[in-house]
Amino acid sequence: MESTGEGERLKVAVLGATGQLGSRVVARLRERGVDVVEVSRGQGVDAYSGAGLDTAFAGVSTVVDCLHLATLSRRRAVDYFTTTARNVLAAAQRAGVPRIVCVTILNAREPEVHRWMGYYAGKAAQERTYRAGPVPVTVVASAQWYELAETLLSQLRIGPFSVVPGMRSRPLAAEEAAAFVADRALEPGGTAALRDAVIAGPEVRDMAELARAVARRRGGRRKVVRVPVSVTALGNGGLLPRGDFTTAPTRFEDWLRTTS
Template sequence: MAGMIITVLGARGTIGSRLADQLEERAHDVRRVSRRSGVDARTGVGLREALRGADVAVDCLNHMALRAATAEDFFRGTAQHVVRSARSEGVRRLVCVSIAGAADPAVNRLLGYYRGKAAQEQVYSTSREAVTIVRSTQWYELMDDVLRRASIGPVSVLPTMTVAALSADRAARHIADEIDASVEDLQDRTLTLRGPQTATIREIARTILAARGSIGGRRPRALVQLPYLGQGIAGGGLVPADGIVDDLTLEDWLAAGPSS
């Protein structure tokens, strides 16, 4: 459906910026919203104005908090502000971009960030608005940040984490397809995304290093993995059992370049 007004919250982030690009390519009127644009979803300042007249609001907000209380406060609070503002402005559909497995206690027990994402999902799913929850696995592009956080000198101590990663651009394309298909639907919907291969992030890091020589500016001489985020994450709790399986492999993504 062309010609919608779509507000993208968190439009400066990895997925928000790519999704906004995708939607604009489809001739939608996209409002790219972030704190730099004067909208603060934490307090609600500017939200109603950003959503006024919009057909769809997409929550791509992100806050990498390790403490559960901090993450839950951020994600629950921002979601509540978005729901209230969207209801006041008559937005037809809300889209929450979340993480596959985030609500599983075996996954979120040790990582507060996932507890926050689970709280975010809960706010949207109980809002009585027309909502799409997008549950995606990790993106290849996130490896830059993972290596920066996990590296100490020449050694990267990675969490044992089994994922089915996909390209962020492909994830944005699938979300844009869902938005086009769902705006007239009054029912709640769920979109689950995963990549074609299951691997640990250490295996992914090794493949990227072999192809590029560095990740996020890091050139570790040793990649160690330890299950410090728990057995749920180590054992594949972040890999969805079903959903859309994107066909772009890590090797093809590397061959085509980081913007493929």
Template sequence: MRIAIAGGTGTLGRHTADELRGRGHEVRVLSRHSPEYRVDLTTGEGLAEALAGCDTVVDASNSPSPKQAEQILVEGSRRLLAAEEASGVGHHVCVSIVGCDRVPMGYHRSKAQQERVVESGQVPWTVVRATQFHELLAAGFAAVGRARVLPIPRARLQPVACAEVARVVADAVEGGPRRGRVEVTGPETADLRVLARRWRAITGRRALVLPLPLPGALGRALRSGVATSDHPDVRGTVRFDDWLRAQTPAGRADVR
């Protein structure tokens, strides 16, 4: 099968490309920086050439900032789907976020709107919703922790390894369009502050975890666990602690 991955140089896109190649598929990596299939979702440049002859498109694109989310995720999806329809693509796999329609944040609203664009389009589709990636959590803690302070709000999360999400996306590709959603989560639910303390202990980074009040609808939503799923279609097996230790060979093992 010939598969194009929009956002194929990103965190999930790279894992998905490797997973699909490992299963014997031909993969085209699409992005603004791709050496072979350079495309721009904000303009549609390069899409027609990149999608020619493709059976399936995986949209793992992302936005570098919340301000650009609607332009890339929503309008970009419209351009991508139009190009797919013109090229005869038979399946569109959209990667989204668990609870995006219940988290009152601009980026999540754009993801929910992106899903609606996909669902109303002419190309048969599957939406794969995932919880927060271990990779993005760790990168966020590292970036904020440079000041040796981690201001963290209360939030129930269910982080998952990106490689496990990539396998679910690849399964969706091979399973064909279902015009429905597949949810994939991590194996455990934990408060964001607990995860921050685990990150600090395992990596050996010195940073004070400072409780950050998050009032209003967003705070209530995150504390209530809207970004988690009690009954996902696929539950990953790699815990955040174990994933961190694999990335940090000298990491401590006494974290609970």
């Protein structure tokens, strides 16, 4: 059981606790005996308006931001992630929370990357807001997840076709990303805990090809149209990790077999 060193259970608040990543982070933390506060609109807490954050953050040692917004709009994404980050920072400061862990997308902060994706621009704005705030923050950057291949199949449909960009990434399973985030949230205090962390998958893959493999595995008739993006940062290596990073072990084909 994780504790503060004084016999008390750690208490961690997870924003976006019912989402694809947040729900997995919650499960991982609870497996380790952590007292988890699930922060979501379903629990009566709205990070965008700030309603309920003060109560949710009372007595917590770390806030983990796994918030997500399903949008391709740059304006909506930047507004949402900037506003929620400001509200979380203000509430965390009032509650005396010592640390925030912000989950973002690998290299989303880079202008040559987020200029092509409105959602990534929102994540870049979120990171800037947290870094400029009064509460110490650890930024955890994850490469795209294998689960994104399924999302891409439904984002842009034209009849029986799904239009998917040929993004080059080192994707990983969302479950492995969640375990990595949980580990960072439970790191002991001090400067080491504030170091940013990066996780990516074991291989460089083309997301359109992964989407095609998912479509075949699911047995549907949907056809994937791969859109070349090699002249952009999405296709020429801009989504790949630079410097030190943790490598998740599960290969795509193994993940696909276990999730079908």
